[in-house]
Amino acid sequence: MDGAVGSIGIIGVGELGRAFVEGLSDGVADAPEIHLSPRGARTAAELARRYPNARVCADNQDVVDRSRLVIIAVRPQDRAALAGLRVDADKIVVSAVAGVAIDELRRTLGTDAPVVRTIPLPTVRERRSVTVTCPSHPAVDTLFDRLGGALPVADEADFGVFSTLTGTLTTHYAYLATLADWAARQGIPAEEAARYVRGLFQGVGRSLGDDTRSLTQLAGDHETPKGSNERIRTTWFDASNSASLTAALDGLLNHLR
Template sequence: MQRIGIIGVGEIGRAIVEGLRSGGGGASPEVFLSPRGARTAAELAGRFEGIRVCADNQEVVDRSEVVVIAVRRQDHHEALAGLTVDDDRTVVNVMAGVSTHDLRRALATGAPIVRAIPLPAVRERGAVTVTHPSHPVVDALFERLGGALPVADEEAFNVFSALTSTLTTHYAYLTTLTSWAAGHGIAPDAADAYVRGLFQAAGRSLSDRTRPLHRLAADHETPGGSNERLRTTWFDPANTAALTKALEGLLADLNQEPESGSPSR
């Protein structure tokens, strides 16, 4: 893989570039960036060799073998209007909620289209990226960025997309903890530092693949202790059911094909 284009240089586009330039893994590919997200694109081109900001999205496509489309889903019809994508390109769709069928219709191309869910941690090559369908070039790209997890069909892909949507809920949970502590007289910066350290340590335990998640939970609580008390009184069956219902509703929307010309969800 020698030439990668990125249309839409936001958080994920930046993370992909930084991951490709973080060292190791052989020669780095040339990367061509769209002028969307101009400030970020210019900053990346100034930091790294082999990064070029193109005049427009068509130049990105023309110069690249693999084209990553990372614009916001509500902007993709406008951003991609009029683009010509030859069938010998490979298109990587990282837009949440935009199906392969919808993107192919927008691009009017016969090129292979692969959906992917890269996370910001690809900048440290520290996150597995779900892909569909499996494609040797795309899977090799994400193996370089922390690992690829190809799935069999778009329905399974949408399950992983729904799981990814829980990330900011986790951050909101941590924010609630720090706010609660501050309400009891703890300095906000001290509460923030403690909660960060607490959950960073918990996150490191996830690297132990010998223990399933339910086992990790059991190993972190004492029968009758405070961890068990909070888990069983707050994360009760009603709470679990509410979370499951929210995930099911999101998945139903992700599985629903948007009508032609309508905004993607």
């Protein structure tokens, strides 16, 4: 299997499709040829105007025919519309469709081509997010290396664990909103409270970029024995709260599998 990406097709040009095109093209000297499905017409036309390497195709079959690597980024409920496409075995299918197993997508497409399941995030547009892929394929790893990195996992059971982790993002935002709301209820102007909380946690985000320190070490760096952080961690994120989070993660993992 060769690791060259070649020309890229995207079927489903919505939020994620747009992020792929921007990440692969914006300010990139050797941007790949990208073939876009016509559905999501406004976004596809706008991207083709902005990036000379992107073009809108006549239909989904045209996207497949012109591409070596075909990214499927339609909503899960729209995947049945892909039945009837002819995908030859020398193509590589990259599925971003959440919750759809490799075998099921292969059956829908009726193809012997390799199908790689992935968890891309819209931050691929900044070429800064690591994308989980399953199974490993050299061309797909090369694609995601351009977009912040690939993390290939061995099987769909492990893939489910990573999918579960991505299900925690909006809880994190809700946690931050709860902190800001609490400060506002103490009389701090809401905008000031939100600005401060954003700044605090942007700092946390930057510390996370230092992968020479474990997550436990990073927590330790911010904590003084018997200090405020230790107090909140041990009085709020106590054993029962931690067990409740673990149970929610187990429940989502079972659901995804």
